[in-house]
Amino acid sequence: MNVGVVTFPGSNCDADFRRAIDRVEGLRAVALWHKDTDLSGVDAVVLPGGFSYGDYLRCGAIARFSPMMQSVARFAAQGRPVLGVCNGFQILCEAHLLPGVLMQNRDLSFLCKDVTILVERTDTPWTRGLANKLVLPIAHGDGNWQADDETVKRIEGDGQVVFRYQSNPNGARNDVAGLCNAARNVVGLMPHPERAVDPLLGGTDGLGFLTSLVEVLA
Amino acid sequence: MITAEQLKKHKLTAGEYGHARDVLGREASLTELGVLSVMWSEHCSYKSSRKHLARLPTTGPRVVIGPGENAGVVDVGDGWCVCFKMESHNHPSFIEPRQGAATGVGGILRDVFTMGARPIAALNSLRFGRPEHPKTRHLVDGVVSGIGGYGNCFGVPTVGGEVVFDASYDGNCLVNAFVVGTMKRDAIFLGLATGIGNPVIYVGARTGRDGIHGATMASDEFSDKKAVERPTVQVGDPFQEKLLLEACLELMRSDAIVGIQDMGAAGLTSSSVEMAGRAGNGLLLELDKVPLREEGMTPYELLLSESQERMLIVAKQGREEDVRKIFDKWDLQAVVIGRVTDDGIWRCTWHGEEVCALPVPLLTDEAPKYDRPQARPDWQDAVQVLPTVTAGDASADLLALIGSPDHCSREWIWSRYDHQVGAATVIRPGSDAAVVRMHDTTKAIALTVDGNSRHVYLDPVQGGMGVIAEGARNLACVGAVAVGATDNLNFGNPERPAIMWQIANAIDGLAAGCRALDVPIVSGNVSLYNETDGNAILPTPTVAMVGLIEGELPAIGARLGRAGLEVAVIGALPTHGVGGSSWLARVHGLLRGKPPTVDLVAEKALHTALIKLVREGLVEVAHDSADGGVALALAEICLPLRSDASVGLVGELPGSGDRTARLFGEDHGRVVIAYDRHQAPAIDAVLAGIPRTVVGISGGSRLTLTDAGAPVIDVAIDALTARWRDAMPTYLAGDPWPV
Numbered sequence: 014m015n016v017g018v019v020t021f022p023g024s025n026c027d028a029d030f031r032r033a034i035d036r037v038e039g040l041r042a043v044a045l046w047h048k049d050t051d052l053s054g055v056d057a058v059v060l061p062g063g064f065s066y067g068d069y070l071r072c073g074a075i076a077r078f079s080p081m082m083q084s085v086a087r088f089a090a091q092g093r094p095v096l097g098v099c100n101g102f103q104i105l106c107e108a109h110l111l112p113g114v115l116m117q118n119r120d121l122s123f124l125c126k127d128v129t130i131l132v133e134r135t136d137t138p139w140t141r142g143l144a145n146k147l148v149l150p151i152a153h154g155d156g157n158w159q160a161d162d163e164t165v166k167r168i169e170g171d172g173q174v175v176f177r178y179q180s181n182p183n184g185a186r187n188d189v190a191g192l193c194n195a196a197r198n199v200v201g202l203m204p205h206p207e208r209a210v211d212p213l214l215g216g217t218d219g220l221g222f223l224t225s226l227v228e229v230l231a
Numbered sequence: 232m233i234t235a236e237q238l239k240k241h242k243l244t245a246g247e248y249g250h251a252r253d254v255l256g257r258e259a260s261l262t263e264l265g266v267l268s269v270m271w272s273e274h275c276s277y278k279s280s281r282k283h284l285a286r287l288p289t290t291g292p293r294v295v296i297g298p299g300e301n302a303g304v305v306d307v308g309d310g311w312c313v314c315f316k317m318e319s320h321n322h323p324s325f326i327e328p329r330q331g332a333a334t335g336v337g338g339i340l341r342d343v344f345t346m347g348a349r350p351i352a353a354l355n356s357l358r359f360g361r362p363e364h365p366k367t368r369h370l371v372d373g374v375v376s377g378i379g380g381y382g383n384c385f386g387v388p389t390v391g392g393e394v395v396f397d398a399s400y401d402g403n404c405l406v407n408a409f410v411v412g413t414m415k416r417d418a419i420f421l422g423l424a425t426g427i428g429n430p431v432i433y434v435g436a437r438t439g440r441d442g443i444h445g446a447t448m449a450s451d452e453f454s455d456k457k458a459v460e461r462p463t464v465q466v467g468d469p470f471q472e473k474l475l476l477e478a479c480l481e482l483m484r485s486d487a488i489v490g491i492q493d494m495g496a497a498g499l500t501s502s503s504v505e506m507a508g509r510a511g512n513g514l515l516l517e518l519d520k521v522p523l524r525e526e527g528m529t530p531y532e533l534l535l536s537e538s539q540e541r542m543l544i545v546a547k548q549g550r551e552e553d554v555r556k557i558f559d560k561w562d563l564q565a566v567v568i569g570r571v572t573d574d575g576i577w578r579c580t581w582h583g584e585e586v587c588a589l590p591v592p593l594l595t596d597e598a599p600k601y602d603r604p605q606a607r608p609d610w611q612d613a614v615q616v617l618p619t620v621t622a623g624d625a626s627a628d629l630l631a632l633i634g635s636p637d638h639c640s641r642e643w644i645w646s647r648y649d650h651q652v653g654a655a656t657v658i659r660p661g662s663d664a665a666v667v668r669m670h671d672t673t674k675a676i677a678l679t680v681d682g683n684s685r686h687v688y689l690d691p692v693q694g695g696m697g698v699i700a701e702g703a704r705n706l707a708c709v710g711a712v713a714v715g716a717t718d719n720l721n722f723g724n725p726e727r728p729a730i731m732w733q734i735a736n737a738i739d740g741l742a743a744g745c746r747a748l749d750v751p752i753v754s755g756n757v758s759l760y761n762e763t764d765g766n767a768i769l770p771t772p773t774v775a776m777v778g779l780i781e782g783e784l785p786a787i788g789a790r791l792g793r794a795g796l797e798v799a800v801i802g803a804l805p806t807h808g809v810g811g812s813s814w815l816a817r818v819h820g821l822l823r824g825k826p827p828t829v830d831l832v833a834e835k836a837l838h839t840a841l842i843k844l845v846r847e848g849l850v851e852v853a854h855d856s857a858d859g860g861v862a863l864a865l866a867e868i869c870l871p872l873r874s875d876a877s878v879g880l881v882g883e884l885p886g887s888g889d890r891t892a893r894l895f896g897e898d899h900g901r902v903v904i905a906y907d908r909h910q911a912p913a914i915d916a917v918l919a920g921i922p923r924t925v926v927g928i929s930g931g932s933r934l935t936l937t938d939a940g941a942p943v944i945d946v947a948i949d950a951l952t953a954r955w956r957d958a959m960p961t962y963l964a965g966d967p968w969p970v
Binding site for chain 1: 376379380383384385386468469470471473474477561562645646647648649650651652653654655656657659668670784873874
């Protein structure tokens with residue numbers, strides 16, 4: 014099964030994600046370029062972390078208009094699995110594939126540390142079999158998820174919150190660390206699963222995202 | 232006719248200009264004067280330091296490329312190399328901390344990837360003034376956000392560093408940035424303009440008026456009168472740099488180029504001159520072809536601009552289109568602006584008219600070199616006299632020390648750096664050395680940066696040796712063998728004999744340390760004129776060292792983490808007293824005495840044994856005991872760090888003699904270890920005669936040390952932790968430094 018990892022010009026976690034995917038038996042990483050539109054027949058798509066087009070405007074605001082994102086939006090509309098991590102989550106929100114927006118952290122500074130997140134849904138293609146709690150690294154300046162009252166009410170009612178911070182690091186509304194769309198196939202989160210796939214590098218809690226995919230795609 | 236006033240503005244002496252005029256056989260034009268000024272600045276020419284730098288050992292069996300290129304390269308086996316360098320951005324960071332620090336990181340990243348290496352980690356060494364100085368908080372905040380903002384976006388993990396606060400940096404902060412990258416040995420690129428007729432290609436960002444005369448500014452003193460120098464600070468764009476990295480690495484795989492160099496200090500001028508100089512060729516540059524960001528720029532301005540994120544490439548003839556295609560892919564421009572010539576002259580034209588014609592050697596090898604007079608400062612003897620100080624309550628002193636600007640937790644800083652991008656950071660910031668795995672290999676590198684300006688001030692030779700000893704010891708603590716180092720020599724005005732004496736002697740100390748511990752210096756940087764209104768900074772040579780770990784990564788920590796471990800100090804326990812110590816500075820406000828001397832032979836033996844102990848898994852914790860003394864090292868291993876909870880320690884203060892010196896003296900050659908006590912015989916077998924002095928057993932919630940049964944230190948770990956953890960966040964939130 015092939016997992017496409019989109020490289021925007023300022024992506025800097027794309028190679029890390031491809032390596033993480035290639036560690037998992039049954040998965041193979043395929044590099045996708047932002048200027049292309051061909052998804053190369055992949056079975057799932059990952060939007061990795063980084064600073065897509067520099068993000069001097071709102072994070073992910075320009076990436077949304079890239080040729081590849083038009084294909085990713087169609088892929089998502091077909092119910093196929095899409096995961097956005099960090100900048101990828103920001104892009105998914107800007108592209109309206111996920112609700113809300115990611116604003117600057119409460120303390121207005123970049124924050125890199127391990128956080129504990131609570132897993133609230135295990136019926137998405139990316140979260141099947143995940144434990145109740147995961148320890149994953151965050152590294153972002155804009156991870157403060159916000160939405161209007163009506164949206165919050167809707168997604169809470171619909172159970173679209175997939176991950177919540179145990180201890181909120183960035184001011185995100187309702188402690189939201191990650192979300193899915195109503196159809197459950199598109200998932201976005203701020204923490205970095207691809208940085209937690211090796212016991213030597215501080216844990217393997219990120220592997221479950223990929224083994225879940227293997228199970229779903231099998 | 233060049234006037235005295237013009238020379239003064241360009242910081243050239245009449246003698247220097249006279250030499251240029253003699254070589255040229257005519258007066259220089261104003262544009263040429265600007266070029267001479269930057270090429271002959273201290274920053275570019277090393278005119279005061281070159282003679283002394285020659286004493287540093289720069290070769291060794293692993294050294295592939297030593298000083299003189301954009302960065303040094305060391306072979307780490309199996310066809311792999313590491314490429315690294317450290318460089319200062321002190322003056323710009325003081326004027327505009329965020330952009331100054333950011334572009335410092337940008338510059339050093341380019342120095343590394345221009346060699347063909349992909350950057351895999353960054354460190355920084357920072358010096359700020361007293362916390363209570365009105366500018367300090369603003370500088371810390373700006374510098375840290377500048378480093379983080381650039382590195383995080385570019386995608387290089389910033390995995391460690393050091394920071395010191397001292398009044399001597401009140402008017403002159405130091406920002407030394409280090410980057411290391413990896414490459415295959417057969418894929419190293421050099422800054423060479425070879426091949427007559429080959430095209431010179433300008434790539435990356437457009438040229439603006441920013442940073443004009445940055446190199447000459449870096450070679451000047453500050454004074455209150457010059458507080459407004461904003462136009463000479465460059466502005467960084469890390470996204471552009473990321474594109475440049477990917478485009479350059481892709482280009483290097485294409486076989487289309489012969490040489491490449493970053494446009495760093497002195498921009499287009501120094502990059503093109505140096506490339507021509509290394510190849511022994513000349514260059515013709517058509518300046519009107521340089522892509523400009525601003526209208527109406529003159530040749531003078533565009534030659535001296537230090538606009539960021541630009542590189543100069545010499546391609547093979549006929550491959551121009553290949554270069555352009557790759558840069559197109561990354562939405563960057565690549566413009567042919569000239570060609571390599573055979574006459575050894577660096578020529579520039581502006582719409583067909585020649586505006587510069589300077590012999591390349593005049594600008595490079597024949598730049599002025601000085602053997603400036605040195606004199607041992609008349610105050611040196613006086614500061615080496617240690618006044619009588621009364622020892623107070625050691626527990627209170629320890630609490631003061633651990634919450635002091637020297638030793639408190641740096642988490643406020645490193646949590647603002649993405650220290651994990653690249654998914655290779657094995658040991659994160661906060662330990663003796665960081666460890667980063669090299670992807671696609673079974674190797675990892677360990678990284679540390681150190682400097683102890685108090686020791687260097689009091690005794691430049693011993694202080695210089697100490698910096699090297701401490702660096703290598705930090706690497707040994709994580710099981711790594713030092714393979715190379717890069718230095719950044721930050722000093723005051725070399726035209727003052729006392730400063731020149733500090734420089735020469737510190738270099739002697741560094742050289743002795745490097746030779747004894749087999750650590751070649753493969754790259755470096757000199758930053759002089761770090762003075763404000765005639766007051767020099769403390770002499771601050773900083774050294775970043777790279778260590779190699781082959782094969783399986785050892786499980787080693789810098790925290791006890793659990794109860795029941797035996798804790799010991801390894802290494803001899805003579806005491807050199809508290810001269811130059813952090814205790815003396817922080818508790819008594821004194822910078823006095825003689826710093827500890829370094830026994831380099833014992834040091835080498837200790838490192839060799841320690842590496843073996845760590846590699847064989849005989850010890851669970853290894854932590855350098857230098858800065859702050861044994862007491863501080865013992866306290867630090869009790870503190871929490873990430874998933875490691877705090878654990879207490881009950882034991883006996885090691886050694887004999889003056890108690891304060893045993894607690895807080897900063898002798899080299901000793902390391903605190905913790906291990907399962909059943910391992911003691913195996914540990915002693917490895918130590919082979921190096922003393923192991925047992926302190927006690929981990930456990931409980933207090934640090935309790937006795938001396939011959941008498942209580943010396945008894946303090947709750949929670950109290951230590953609170954002082955250590957809260958100091959910097961409290962200060963940076965706007966409150967006074969907590970005491």
